[in-house]
Amino acid sequence: MTPAPPWLAGETAALAAAHGSGRLPHALLIHEAPGAGGEWLATWAAQLVLCREGTAAPCQTCPACRRVAAFQHPDVAWVRPLEDSRQIRIEQVRDLSAGLALTSHAGGYKVGVLSPADALNRFAANALLKTLEEPPARTLLVLVATQPSRLPPTVLSRCQRLRVRAPARAVGVAWLAAARGPANWEAALAAIGEAPLLAAEADPATLAEVGADSRRTLDALAAGSTDPVAAAERWARSDLPLRLLCFENWLTERIRRGEREGAFLTEMRAGPYLSSGGAFLNIRELFGLVDEVRDLRAALDVPLNRGLALEALFRRLAPAGRALRGVQG
Numbered sequence: 001m002t003p004a005p006p007w008l009a010g011e012t013a014a015l016a017a018a019h020g021s022g023r024l025p026h027a028l029l030i031h032e033a034p035g036a037g038g039e040w041l042a043t044w045a046a047q048l049v050l051c052r053e054g055t056a057a058p059c060q061t062c063p064a065c066r067r068v069a070a071f072q073h074p075d076v077a078w079v080r081p082l083e084d085s086r087q088i089r090i091e092q093v094r095d096l097s098a099g100l101a102l103t104s105h106a107g108g109y110k111v112g113v114l115s116p117a118d119a120l121n122r123f124a125a126n127a128l129l130k131t132l133e134e135p136p137a138r139t140l141l142v143l144v145a146t147q148p149s150r151l152p153p154t155v156l157s158r159c160q161r162l163r164v165r166a167p168a169r170a171v172g173v174a175w176l177a178a179a180r181g182p183a184n185w186e187a188a189l190a191a192i193g194e195a196p197l198l199a200a201e202a203d204p205a206t207l208a209e210v211g212a213d214s215r216r217t218l219d220a221l222a223a224g225s226t227d228p229v230a231a232a233e234r235w236a237r238s239d240l241p242l243r244l245l246c247f248e249n250w251l252t253e254r255i256r257r258g259e260r261e262g263a264f265l266t267e268m269r270a271g272p273y274l275s276s277g278g279a280f281l282n283i284r285e286l287f288g289l290v291d292e293v294r295d296l297r298a299a300l301d302v303p304l305n306r307g308l309a310l311e312a313l314f315r316r317l318a319p320a321g322r323a324l325r326g327v328q329g
């Protein structure tokens with residue numbers, strides 16, 4: 001198990017205290033910033049209830065804790081979207097509920113983790129509701145989601161919510177150095193944003209290199225100095241998932257910068273485009289692009305023409321595309 005992310009200390013302390021006093025809820029919703037450690041916390045919570053070391057739980061070293069961390073504990077079920085689908089389906093939830101109703105192997109808790117829970121489709125969410133309403137004794141359900149608003153309110157209202165926020169850059173960098181050893185983690189996080197748990201799974205040099213290259217492409221597209229078709233083809237050929245993360249981060253940075261400078265306030269008064277730094281996308285368009293980049297990232301395993309989808313997004317960044325919309329709008 002990787003070292004505990006220090007920015008989750010408040011959440012782990014609260015869970016340990018609740019468990020110690022017999023008040024652990026039977027369902028948790030971990031609302032995480034992407035890559036900030038939602039699944040780490042879900043794993044920790046499973047260890048908390050399954051560790052054999054009593055007051056020291058979770059010790060991280062007993063066989064139960066190690067099996068949980070290795071996804072091999074018989075009393076923990078992980079439910080994820082099936083490989084050929086972006087959704088968690090009703091059959092998967094029915095299997096989970098059936099499993100939770102059985103006696104536990106170790107004579108204690110049974111745990112179900114759904115991640116990402118915002119991938120539950122409507123039927124699956126309804127099926128889960130039954131288990132949330134009448135959970136078997138000593139059951140812990142953990143839902144990990146970056147966009148919990150996609151879940152029905154009936155599901156949300158039956159879970160206790162834990163918020164996992166992204167750590168400050170320096171905190172993320174220090175944790176990565178402890179978890180993975182020295183590297184240019186600063187540049188790695190600059191590429192993908194404050195997502196240290198994602199960075200920990202990647203090669204830091206690749207992150208930094210692809211991040212810098214992707215940023216150059218996006219800046220050039222926004223300045224109208226590079227061809228969207230050629231850029232899209234190049235991205236589709238190599239490191240596309242990582243480049244889309246960089247794209248999302250690049251857009252998010254622009255939204256933050258606009259908010260800091262009050263540019264969006266000016267925009268709301270004065271017209272559809274930012275007044276500072278030349279005409280650029282307005283905040284609604286930026287958020288729209290973030291959503292579309294996320295959709296494309298989630299759909300990467302679905303056969304589609306990635307180059308074309310990407311090219312359409314790139315065209316919207318380019319000054320010509322922005323001017324066109326200005327005329328239409």
Ligand SMILES: [Zn+2]
Pocket residue numbers: 050051052053057058059060061062063064065066
């Ligand atoms: Zn343990």
